[in-house]
Amino acid sequence: MPKHVKKWFIFCLTILCSTTSIGVFAKIDNAKIKSLQQMSLESSLSYEIVESLTVEVGPRLPGSPADLKTVAWAEAKFKALNYDKIYKEPVEIPVWTRGAASAEITAPFPQPIVITALGGSVATPDEGIEAEIVRFDNIEQLQQADSKLVEGKIVFIDPITERHRTGKGYGKVVGARSKGAVESAKKGALAVVIRSIGTDSDRFAHTGMMRYSDDTIKIPAAAMSVPDANQVNAMLDRGQPVRIKMNLSPASKGVASSYNVIGEITGSTYPDEIILLGAHHDSWDEGTGALDDGAGVGIVMATGALIKKHSVQPKRTIRVVLYAAEEIGLIGGKAYAKAHEKELDKHRFALESDFGAGLIWRLDTRVNPAALEDMKNIARMLEPLGIEMGHNNAGGGPDISMLPGYGVPVINLQQDGSDYFDYHHTPNDTLDKIDPAKIAQNTTAWVTFAVMAAEVDAQLRPIPERK
Structure with missing residues (x-):
């Protein structure tokens, strides 16, 4: 974000906060909110936290030595942030563990x-495994295929990930990754390889979790890079069978302990009532996990720290939760819901x-529709x-x-994810992809909310059913 844009944000904040009544929020002085927003917008704290995490820890695969190093880092950082x-x-x-991965087209x-x-x-x-490939546009086409077409071959699932601001293209195609192995195995395939679930044209493959069935x-x-998927298609267009040889050496090595790491700013009036701000501290091991989800870690940790630094005592407790093992199945999120069910x-x-x-x-x-006027008041400040x-x-x-199932009101501060899936789960998920001014805007929005x-x-409560 250019400096002149940041200055425009600050100017708008000044005008709005000087002219807008915030009704039920009168206990927080307008000038105090304005000052807090300006300080947050000008702060580099969230970026500094991501830099610290990605430089001092790096990739954080659940169950790896770096995973516990992340836990120790998070505890120390919460302490340093007061x-x-x-x-x-x-x-x-x-x-x-990932092991090594290699592949080649052996014919034609x-x-x-x-x-x-x-x-x-x-x-x-x-x-390794070498076999002719059989191509499908998507997981649904594979599910409908005759097993005789698949048996003894390597399935190639080739969905295109559409680019959207909201990232909705990801949800349309991620089933190829999560269900591809099971559906291929049902029809007698030797292996499965998918076009990377991503919107880029870089020669990086996108990893991500898949599932087996008992x-x-x-x-x-495996996943292949988008350019290589295009190359395979160009060969198939020539009307000859395409054979691939692939070697993978991952391994499952039992279970280990990790931790959800939690920091709180205690509420002044209702300390037992919670505003939960979450992110996950683990990442895939290909990049350094800057965007997924180092950025989230930086944003939520900085939010509580900036509120505390500005001497704002929230009426209710602000609880920042850094979840473990999101990438491999929302394990930390599920554990939190179970551990805190009674509260x-x-x-x-x-x-x-x-x-x-x-x-x-x-x-x-x-939220309950009766609370929407309060939400609109917050929106006006944003x-x-x-x-x-x-x-x-x-x-x-x-x-x-999983929390709405317990009746918990949830919020989305929607980010522009137009390029998020260019980097998601790749070696290209690194710190240089984060714009310090943009992450400062995120943090300011979170602080305000x-x-x-x-x-x-x-x-x-009660919250409405989701459409």
Whole structure:
């Protein structure tokens, strides 16, 4: 974000906060909110936290030595940021190592291709697997195919990920990754390889978690880079069978302990009532996890720290949760819901940052309609940041996706994810992809929401069913 844009944000904040009554938020002086927003917008704290995490820890695969290093880093960082209360909660996770991955087209035009193992995949035999490929546009086409077409071959699933601001193209095609191995094995395939679930044209393969089923054989599963998928298609267009040889050496190594790491800013009036701000501290091992989800870690940790630094005592407790093992199945999120089940009725709001560091452009809610006027008041304070009021149908985020089932109101501060899936789960997920000004805008929005949400006394439940 150019400096002149940041100055415009600050100018708009000044005008809005000097002219807008914030009604039920009168206990927070308008000037105090304006000052807090300006300080946050000009702060580099969230960027500095991501830099610290990616440089001092790096990639953070669940169950790896770096995973526990991340836990120690998070505890130390919460302490350095002067949080009132810091603790961790254990989570048991499966341990999987990536090993090496290589592949080549052996016929009709021999040449190497770039692949990576999908998370949780089994290994190929030491000599690898070589077979003719059979191509499908998507997982649904594979499911409808005759087994005779698939048996003894390597399945190639080739979905195109559409680019969208909201990232909705990902949801349309990710089933190829998660279900591809099971559906291929059901029809007698030797292995499965998918076009990377991504919007880029870089020669990087996108990893990500896949699943097996107890009633089907486990076959190796990999993703190939988008340019290599295009290359394979060009060969298929020439009307000759295409054969691929692939070697993967991942391994499952039992279970280990990790931790959800939690920091709190204690509420002044209702300390037992919670505003939950979440992100996940693990990452895939190909890049350094800057966007997924180092950015979220930086945003939520900085939010509480900036509120504390500015001497704002929230009415309710702000709880920052750094979840473990999101990438391999929302394990930390599920563990949190189970461990805190008896106090979830005290959770006033839950929101999560797990979509990179693009500018926030919309506030989505999921609260009792009676509380929507309070949400609109908050939205008005976010307008100078370029954020509009959205719908009352929010999902919340991956690690908090189970909380609406307990009646917890959830919020989405929607980021612009137009380029997020260029880098997602690749070696290209690195710190240089984060714009310091954009992550500062994110943090300012989170600070504004957290402070104002802590003041809301309206009845937030029951929340509406999600459409």
